[in-house]
Amino acid sequence: MKGIDDFPRDLIIEILSRLPAKVLCKFRCVSKRWYNLLTNDRDLMTRHSELSKLKPLLLIRKYISDANGEPDRSKVTIELTSIDTEGNITDEFREVLDGPVHTFISCYPFSVLCCMYSLYVCNPSIHQVVRVPYPSNARLYNVGFGHLPKSNEFKIVHLLYHSFVGDGKIGCEIFSFKHGEGVHSGFWRTLGDYPCSAWIDGHPLCLNKAIYWGLIATSWNDKSILSFNLENEEFNVISYPAFDSEKYIFLEYTGIKGCLSLVGCSAGTSALDIWLLKDEKKIWVLEYSISLSPLNVMFLIPCDNQGEELLIHVEQRGLICFSVKNQTCRRVEYCRAMKNFNKPCLYYDSLIPLSSVTHRIEKY
Amino acid sequence: MSSPEEKTLILKSSDNEEFLVKESVAVQCITIKNLVEDGCDLDAIPLLNVDSKNLAWIIEFMEKYADSTSTDAEKKDFDTEFVKKPFNDVLGLILAANYLNFPALMDVMCDACANEMKLWSVEQVREKFHIQNDYTEEEEKAVRAENFWAFE
Numbered sequence: 166m167k168g169i170d171d172f173p174r175d176l177i178i179e180i181l182s183r184l185p186a187k188v189l190c191k192f193r194c195v196s197k198r199w200y201n202l203l204t205n206d207r208d209l210m211t212r213h214s215e216l217s218k219l220k221p222l223l224l225i226r227k228y229i230s231d232a233n234g235e236p237d238r239s240k241v242t243i244e245l246t247s248i249d250t251e252g253n254i255t256d257e258f259r260e261v262l263d264g265p266v267h268t269f270i271s272c273y274p275f276s277v278l279c280c281m282y283s284l285y286v287c288n289p290s291i292h293q294v295v296r297v298p299y300p301s302n303a304r305l306y307n308v309g310f311g312h313l314p315k316s317n318e319f320k321i322v323h324l325l326y327h328s329f330v331g332d333g334k335i336g337c338e339i340f341s342f343k344h345g346e347g348v349h350s351g352f353w354r355t356l357g358d359y360p361c362s363a364w365i366d367g368h369p370l371c372l373n374k375a376i377y378w379g380l381i382a383t384s385w386n387d388k389s390i391l392s393f394n395l396e397n398e399e400f401n402v403i404s405y406p407a408f409d410s411e412k413y414i415f416l417e418y419t420g421i422k423g424c425l426s427l428v429g430c431s432a433g434t435s436a437l438d439i440w441l442l443k444d445e446k447k448i449w450v451l452e453y454s455i456s457l458s459p460l461n462v463m464f465l466i467p468c469d470n471q472g473e474e475l476l477i478h479v480e481q482r483g484l485i486c487f488s489v490k491n492q493t494c495r496r497v498e499y500c501r502a503m504k505n506f507n508k509p510c511l512y513y514d515s516l517i518p519l520s521s522v523t524h525r526i527e528k529y
Numbered sequence: 530m531s532s533p534e535e536k537t538l539i540l541k542s543s544d545n546e547e548f549l550v551k552e553s554v555a556v557q558c559i560t561i562k563n564l565v566e567d568g569c570d571l572d573a574i575p576l577l578n579v580d581s582k583n584l585a586w587i588i589e590f591m592e593k594y595a596d597s598t599s600t601d602a603e604k605k606d607f608d609t610e611f612v613k614k615p616f617n618d619v620l621g622l623i624l625a626a627n628y629l630n631f632p633a634l635m636d637v638m639c640d641a642c643a644n645e646m647k648l649w650s651v652e653q654v655r656e657k658f659h660i661q662n663d664y665t666e667e668e669e670k671a672v673r674a675e676n677f678w679a680f681e
Contacts (some may be wrong), residue, residue, distance in 0.1 A: 173618075176627055180637070183643035190679035194651045194672050197663050258678065292678045 177202070177326065182212040184242065186290035186516045187256060189213075200454045203516070210516055214274070216445045217514040222255065223248045223499070224276055225288050225509040226269055229259060241265055243278070245289055248509075250486065252499040258292045268308050269507065272469060273344075274515030277321060278311040284308065284321070284340075288519050289512060295519045297340055297366050309369035309376035311395045317344040320395055322376055324365055327358075334358040335365070339398070347520045359400045365391065367509065370467045372420040377403075378420070390418065390425075397451070406440050406449030413438070419467045421475060421489055426452075428475065430462045437462065439475070439489070454488060468511055476511070538565070539573035540588075546581035547573055550588055554595040558587075559630035576629070582618075583625040586611075590634050612641035616657065619645070 181189065181203070193200045202209055221432040240261050264280035271277070278285045284297040286306055299305065307324040321340040326332075336358050342351030366388075367379025376393045380402065390403040405416070406427065413429035420426060425442040427449065439453040454467040461480035468476060475487040484497040536552040548572070556562035564574060576584065593599060593607050612619065619642050626634040646654065655662055664672065673680070 172624070174628070176623065180623070180639050180642050180646075183640055184647060187679050188647055189674045191651060192654060193676055194664075194669060195654050195662070196660050197668075199660070200672060 173358070176210075178206070178209045178212050179394075182209060182216050185255070186213075186514050187292075189516060190291060197336070214513065214515055214517075217274070221250065221472070221511050221513055222289075223250075223509040224271065224512050226266065226278075226507055233389075239264060241280075245287070247289055248499055250497060252484070252497040256289070258289075259293045260287075262294075268369075269510060270308070270310050270369055270371075271510035271512045272310045273312045273317065274513045274517065275310075275319065275508050275519065276512055277308060279305050279308040281305060286319075286321070286519055288515060288517065290514045291516065291518065297348055297351070299353075307365045307369070307378060309371065309378065309393065311371035311374070311376045311393075312344075313374055313395050318342070319344060322369075322393055322395075324378070333360055333362045335361045335391075335400075337400075344345050345517050347518060349520055356398060361391065361402070363387075363389065363391075367418075368467060369396075370418055370420065370425075371469050372425055373423060377418060377425060388416070403447075406451070409436075415462075415464075417465045417467075419465050419475065420469050420472075422473055426475075428465055434458060435460060435462050437475075437477070453492075455487060455492075455494075457485060457494070464508060466509055466511060478508075540584060541573040541575045542579055542581040542584040543577050544580050546584070548581075548584055548588055551595075554588075554591050557591050557594060557631055557633065559632075578628045579625045583621055586622060587629065587631065589612065590637075591631070594633055597629060598630065608637050612637065616642075616645060622661070 175501070178334050184192075189203045194204045204276075221381070225246045225248065227244045227246070229244050233428065241264055242259055242261050243266065244257065244259050246254055248254050260444060261291045262278065262280060262285065263283040264474065266278045266280055268279040269276065274288060274290065276289065278287060278294070281304055282301065284299055285294050286297060287294045304325075305323060306326065309322040309324070311320050312318070313320065318341050323338045323340070325336045325338070327334065327336055337356040338353055340351050342348055361380070363380040363382040365378050366381040370377045374395045378391045378392045379386065380389045388405055390405070392401045392403055393399070394401070406500045408429070412431060414432040416427060418425060418427050421441060424444065427440040429438045429440070430436070431438070434456065435458040436454060436456045438451055439455070440449045441452045442449055457477065457479065460483070463478045463480055466476035466478060466484075468474070473488055473490045475489065477485040479485055482497050486495045486497060487493075488495070505510060537549050538552050538555050540548045540550055540555065540561070542548070552565060558563060561574060579587070585617070590611060593604065599607070619638060623635065623638045623642060626638055649657070654660065662669070
């Protein structure tokens with residue numbers, strides 16, 4: 166029997182691309198050829214990403230109180246747990262950050278953790294957390310994270326208020342870096358202010374080369390969505406669909422089949438109305454209505470992939486995956502892993518580093 | 530139901546064994562599909578890189594997947610049993626599926642191979658694949674240190 170090293174290269178890649186990044190990093194120790202294949206090989210990285218996108222994972226954060234008796238009280242230890250869509254824990258690791266995280270979002274294989282004064286990008290698959298350079302006394306407010314496939318660029322968009330009284334303007338700064346070149350190749354730019362008298366409320370969502378934030382104006386009923394186009398870097402406001410303001414106890418947005426979707430949960434009935442924004446005509450269409458009764462709907466996990474499943478967290482720590490295609494629900498028990506009510510993020514396994522590791526063994 | 534005109538092909542393994550397979554089933558292998566579409570009119574299609582052991586398995590798999598009455602759940606159960614073969618046979622099937630360009634089988638067998646490998650140590654990988662460790666002791670130590678977290 167031939168050894169695998171005698172297999173055609175495509176076949177070796179086809180097999181290895183199905184292994185999680187963590188295992189591939191371990192297997193770098195097998196031989197020098199495997200080191201190159203599992204560190205520098207573009208074909209393998211591409212195929213590995215293609216296959217990982219079919220198996221998204223959830224990343225959950227939890228604070229560990231006083232793990233190592235950190236002498237520096239301002240630091241916080243966070244535990245990041247990965248679970249698959251069957252509810253199994255696939256990986257877990259800890260990192261020390263400069264403070265509690267107020268925004269935890271993801272885009273493609275990475276996630277962003279934003280604290281009051283510090284910002285980090287994370288590739289959970291390879292246990293890498295890298296700080297994004299930012300002036301140390303400047304506060305970080307609303308941070309969104311998006312990806313532009315054409316230029317293979319990631320952009321972190323920071324929306325800030327220059328004054329607490331609300332002077333009708335939102336300031337904007339962007340940090341961009343290229344996928345594979347690491348965070349250290351990135352840089353900040355300031356965009357002009359955007360006139361907007363509303364306040365930003367809600368979890369940003371990256372979908373189709375744009376980032377969306379909820380906006381709240383004078384009252385709860387006066388809501389709309391702020392969109393930021395990652396390509397031309399322009400802002401826009403999208404109004405909500407017309408519906409009875411008393412109808413929904415919560416309204417969240419997510420992506421379904423590549424469209425922006427608003428999901429409204431009706432008071433008391435666990436009935437969900439799923440609105441899709443039809444891009445061509447910029448109109449909202451009530452596409453589906455489903456009932457999850459008797460389960461109590463708590464929140465959605467925003468999806469930025471082309472997937473056709475809505476991820477709904479229900480009370481008793483279960484996850485309901487509703488397939489819009491088949492109109493069926495699947496329940497995932499992830500209570501062991503989902504230790505608290507912090508929203509998890511969706512991501513994909515990836516070998517691609519966020520900072521270039523100095524290779525002592527360059528190339529063979 | 531198969532019509533009376535349903536064509537049957539003869540597939541000949543590298544060790545000269547002949548197998549009868551319906552054309553509609555055999556064309557799941559793109560290599561065979563191309564031969565048929567190109568108007569190959571040989572009595573038997575010679576598959577020079579596939580021996581009878583592998584060909585028999587491949588035909589078993591093809592027939593299961595071509596069967597429109599089998600549900601996704603049934604196929605999954607079938608796959609689970611089908612991949613329970615000695616590791617070298619799994620590799621042999623991957624090579625054969627690659628030669629015949631049979632995507633569904635490739636997918637199932639590559640997943641099975643990866644699932645097996647997931648649990649291996651670095652030493653086991655070298656042993657099972659007959660790979661020579663060409664690192665010096667210091668080099669290997671350095672790579673392990675670089676990726677220490679992957680061993681936890």
